[in-house]
Amino acid sequence: MVTEIVTCVILMLVGIAFLVVILVCLVERGSGITQESAERTTLIQRSSSMSEDDIKNLPWYDYQEDVEKGVECAVCLEGFKPGDKCRLLPNCRHTFHANCIDSWLIKTAVCPVCRTCVDTINVQI
Incomplete structure (x- = not known):
């Protein structure tokens, strides 16, 4: 027993x-929590904001009527109009109104669409 x-x-x-x-x-x-998401979080924390000088060095252009209709700024959600000053982020190539993305990048230096860090080192003006 x-x-x-x-x-x-x-x-x-x-x-x-x-x-x-x-x-x-x-x-x-x-x-x-994967290695990739941990690295992305670290990059976002490291690049928490950008200086105004770095933002001014980002490429910009005057928007012209595009074949693709209905394209809009992901920050303000308004469509682009001919003559709008726009910025092209160098790493991911996403486009935004310059004023919208400038105010965004002062707070956080990542693309609001794909969360890629904005790199101003290799920017060609």
Whole structure:
């Protein structure tokens, strides 16, 4: 009878240990933190804002009527009109109204569409 009790206790402890291992695996898998997302978060934190001088060095152009209708600025959600001053972000090539993206980049130096860090090192004016 004693051996039966000891056997039951051992099986119960093995079962509990197995459940704990499964729980730990599920928690690690479900956390969603991958190396890529951790690196992206680090880049966003490192590039928290841009100086006004760096922003002024970003390329800009006067918008002209494009074949593609309905293109809009992702910051203000208004469509581009011919003659609007627009900025082209160098890394991702997304376009915004210059005033809209300038105020955005003062707060955070990432593209509001794709979250790519804005790099002013290789900008050609």
